[in-house]
Amino acid sequence: MKNKNSKLVIIMLAIFETLFLINIISNIIAKDWKELGLAVLGIVNMLIPLLIKKNFRKREINLPLTFEIISIIYIFLALYLGEINKFYIKFWWWDLLLHGIFGSYAVIIALYLKEGIITSNREVTKKRYRIFILIFAFTFSITAGVLWEVFEFLGDYFFKTSMVKGGIEDTMTDMLVKIVFAFITSVIYYFRNKK
Template sequence: MNIYNKTVTILLVIFEAILIFTGFTALLQKDYEVFKLSLLAIFSILIPFILSLLAKKKKLNLPLSFQLFGIIFIFTAQYFGEIKNFYDYIWWWDLMLHGAFGSYMVITFLHLIKGIIRREIDITRKRYVMATSLFAFSFAVTLGTLWEIFEFSGDFMFNTGMVKGGLEDTMSDLIVKTTAALVTSSIYYFRKRNE
């Protein structure tokens, strides 16, 4: 196991221990909202590892930092944002997380696209870069939208209160994510089109 894998594993164990302790404490205190949020986070934080395994089986390239980014994102969103109420106390917390998500999903897709699209001789460099930029943008926006659906579904099914401010919260999250994805994919396009 290399140093990166050890770091990710240690971080995962620390995050899971914090979430389990928080959930157990909440259950003892009969704080069922925090208990439900803790359970959701305990299982959600494993998603980057599941996605990495699926990608490996399909021989798709993910960024080396995919698992690390994933667990940090989920922990900061669920633990700090929801359980510790950073969304209420720090006005930009939610926007920062959604902006980081939008940018990182472009980076993730650019790694994935290498294994999906083969560059044929008749495809020009500019057309190839344009196609990958558009796909990366679409990928980021799609996953960002799925995250908003996840938040809404959690509120609807488990009454968790993840969506703060209703439509305004959801739309501002989508706008920030989409803008970050657009900027990141545009930077990629203008940097790579003439290489």
Template sequence: MNRVSKITIVILLVFELVIMSIGLKAFWENRWKDLGLAALSMAALFVPYLINSLGNRMKLKLPPGFLPISFIFIFLTQYFGEIKKFYQTFWWWDLFLHGAFGALAVLFAIYVFNSSLKKRDQQLQKRFAIFIGIISFCFSVTCSSIWEIFEFVSDMILPEKMVKGGLEDTMTDLIMGAMAALITAIAYYFLGKSSGRVKENL
């Protein structure tokens, strides 16, 4: 069972209240674009909670700290990135987040697979490490692609340009996420190989 701690709930409530205050101010000042962005950000913060609930229903063990890390990451992308315009202020902000997302998605997949599947001998563990590394890399790249789709669809719904540089921005984000995912997956494999077993606590 993936429990939701009190600290996690506090983090979620604080983030929601901060964004809600932005939305209420935008509504009062008739800034409908900012209001829509605030509403989108508040909805996005509930996605990790839905994933956690789905994991409990499917009896999948999620990584420790999944919820607070997810909430913080979404807050960095939506509040600081979109609302506070960090994407325009710091050229590296978008690349940093995509790289971090690529690595975190690999670690997430590795933990879920290692917690769900069983290994019977050392030789199988080595093969298992290769399999998990490849599948986790693919999972991360898929999540990065879904992120780009989300940005594209958001640009169609809201008068907000999340995809700042068109095709170049999209491909740069995907490449950054894929590189971080690949490095993390390779590091996982060699870490497991050098220790003689797959680390389940990654």
């Protein structure tokens, strides 16, 4: 199964990267720099799942066999079809579909990470446990932040409050600040408890 997946990943990468490359060439000819940037971003992002899988394999932490395939397809759907080919505009449900897919698959990845970091068939080292706690705390913080943003949105939507005054810019600024501070706090925790 692993070998079949590896071949499929290579074939998908070749096809998707070629489509992005064709898009890059046509954007250079058309001098469409915004679309060019998206295509370059697509090519780079397609390689990230492979690097993640390799890095985790070195640490003996398993990810789902489908991790690379699903990740590459997701990036293609979001950047190539969604942004470059305007599926976000053409199909009102496109963004919802991708967020739904991501939400479901993120749970599967989290369960594999938990199993890889704290597994029942081998002794849990202090380092692995600290890493698990670090990931849990970081993601818990971000999830709590997301739920707060949902609360603000629902308040505005149902009760006509004005908690989300700046729209998407307000929401994203709030989220980015939460992510940065959650990351800093998590790193501090990790190094304080390293001893």
